[in-house]
Amino acid sequence: MQFQQLLYFVAVAETRHFTRAAERVHVSQPSLSQQIRALESELGAELFSRARGNIGLTEAGAALLPLARRILADADTARLEVQELAQLRRGRVRLGATPSLCTGLLPEVLRVFHDRHPGIRLLIEEGGSHDLVRQLARGALDLALIVLPLPPGSPALTTVELLQEDLVVVSAAAGKAPRRPVRIADLRDQPLVMFRHGYDLRELTVAACRAAGFEPGFTVEGGEMDAVLGFVRAGLGMAVVPSMVADRAGPGFRVTPLAGPGLRRTIALAHRSDVAPPRAARELQRVLLESRSL
Amino acid sequence: MQFQQLLYFVAVAETRHFTRAAERVHVSQPSLSQQIRALESELGAELFSRARGNIGLTEAGAALLPLARRILADADTARLEVQELAQLRRGRVRLGATPSLCTGLLPEVLRVFHDRHPGIRLLIEEGGSHDLVRQLARGALDLALIVLPLPPGSPALTTVELLQEDLVVVSAAAGKAPRRPVRIADLRDQPLVMFRHGYDLRELTVAACRAAGFEPGFTVEGGEMDAVLGFVRAGLGMAVVPSMVADRAGPGFRVTPLAGPGLRRTIALAHRSDVAPPRAARELQRVLLESRSL
DNA sequence: ATCCACGATAGGCGTAGCCTATGGAGATCA
DNA sequence: TGATCTCCATAGGCTACGCCTATCGTGGAT
Structure with a gap:
């Protein structure tokens, strides 16, 4: 199971359309089809009923959809949180x-x-x-x-x-x-x-x-x-x-x-030698050293 | 971000040890190190403080850990659910x-x-x-x-x-x-x-x-x-x-x-030609046809 | 001083995922 | 009915990524 497979899966589930889903996730349609197939094969169940012009979720697909959405949302949250910490929008010193x-x-x-x-x-x-x-x-x-x-x-x-x-x-x-x-x-x-x-x-x-x-x-x-x-x-x-x-x-x-x-x-600034201080601490150190020249 | 990266990350976070974590997830230690690095690089933050003999989570790592656990748990749940449907332990006809x-x-x-x-x-x-x-x-x-x-x-x-x-x-x-x-x-x-x-x-x-x-x-x-x-x-x-x-x-x-x-x-059994019936329906069909010979 | 433990680095290999091109099967319309 | 269109599946080739083994570098212990 891979993140992009879940992403493609959700895209197909929401558009009910392989070609349009491929456009939405910016891959070629065959790549998307292949990944969906791979996911289905790994899970051991068809996820979509591929009726001409009417793509629908199977039971298995319906069961997977909410979990896939949550996994993707969690991944986004993780990226955001870590980024905020790194960009000093959150954290502590x-x-x-x-x-x-x-x-x-x-x-x-x-x-x-x-x-x-x-x-x-x-x-x-x-x-x-x-x-x-x-x-x-x-x-x-x-x-x-x-x-x-x-x-x-x-x-x-x-x-x-x-x-x-x-x-x-x-x-x-x-x-x-x-x-x-x-x-x-x-x-x-x-x-x-x-x-x-x-x-x-x-x-x-x-x-x-x-x-x-x-x-x-x-x-x-x-x-x-x-x-x-x-x-x-x-x-x-x-x-x-x-x-x-x-x-x-x-x-x-x-x-x-x-x-x-x-x-x-x-007076000196000190931190452990074996570990780099967190980003926010390094920034505070910078500000402290900068204050010296004022 | 990849599932195995999160898996490796959790393993390191829990063992506080790269080598042992690698054993736990059955990859070589360099592969694990490389994937952790890749994850850190993608997220733009160090996840571990690599002090000799004392690997610890950074703030970013601490923020990521619960989300990584949840993502992995959701993925497991997804596999299980779909499999249960496929194996006819759940579902409906x-x-x-x-x-x-x-x-x-x-x-x-x-x-x-x-x-x-x-x-x-x-x-x-x-x-x-x-x-x-x-x-x-x-x-x-x-x-x-x-x-x-x-x-x-x-x-x-x-x-x-x-x-x-x-x-x-x-x-x-x-x-x-x-x-x-x-x-x-x-x-x-x-x-x-x-x-x-x-x-x-x-x-x-x-x-x-x-x-x-x-x-x-x-x-x-x-x-x-x-x-x-x-x-x-x-x-x-x-x-x-x-x-x-x-x-x-x-x-x-x-x-x-x-x-x-x-x-x-x-009397005949009928289903749509354009869509394969769900697994459970196919099984019921089998049982029905089997009953004919009794 | 020597060794040990452990994580990082280097280099090579196989394959997974992506691409373009093409096939094939229902719909749609003349 | 046949031509065309739409749309998903298949085929083949390429790149890059993930994994491996082998080795290095460095703290900490004996």
């Missing part, structure tokens, strides 16, 4: 990102992407780089924005550097924070507000303090980015955050750059 | 027969047929030969038991002689009917009970009387075979009926053969 990027970079980029491909659902997984890497490997994410370098022992991921961001110190506008760049060492004995475990920023900041020779102390600890900023504005202490976040934090903050080499972190 | 045959020949033959093919519905149309011929031509009947010769101007029908039956005179057992064969001419001035219009027996009997030089008169006229026999038994008159019917009529009747050439009629 599962994107992982660190909390700071979720508030900083993503909103604008996702808006652009959504405007271009309104049919694609965007599923955002907010988490630390470490968790994101694991989820990528598991196939639970298509794409993730992570902080380089990858933790040691990571599965095979392909990464593309997206941007580097400087870390800055934010404090309450009414506070006593200096305006000139500060060194990490200057943070010794300063009240600090710190993110919950899981934020790469936490590990990075703590490591920097230790490198400068002191163990930081936290007046408040835990909470997401917004909470931390709130604590800072309330005067509970300072915090080290990406400059991008600090810039958007609004009034009530004093932003102080870090002196010397400062602190930077490299 | 529309058989036309004259009233006398319905009561005489048919019950036994239909019982035999039904025992052999319990899935076939038997639709019996009782009517005069003339009507039956018209219904055959219209395609409303597959097969009919008619009286030969065909009326002039009949459409193209193929007939097979089935049997010849003698006509006899039945009368009430208590009546004065002679026991020796009678001639048609002897029926002059005898009270006759006659079938309704439409019975071929009526035309035949009346024609025979006229040929013998008289116009028959009827004491009762109309009614089906059973009614006529009832009138005869009640002593209302005699009737000319097929010997087969007379034999089964039971007690209360005297059966008198007709002398000389007598009256015979030829």
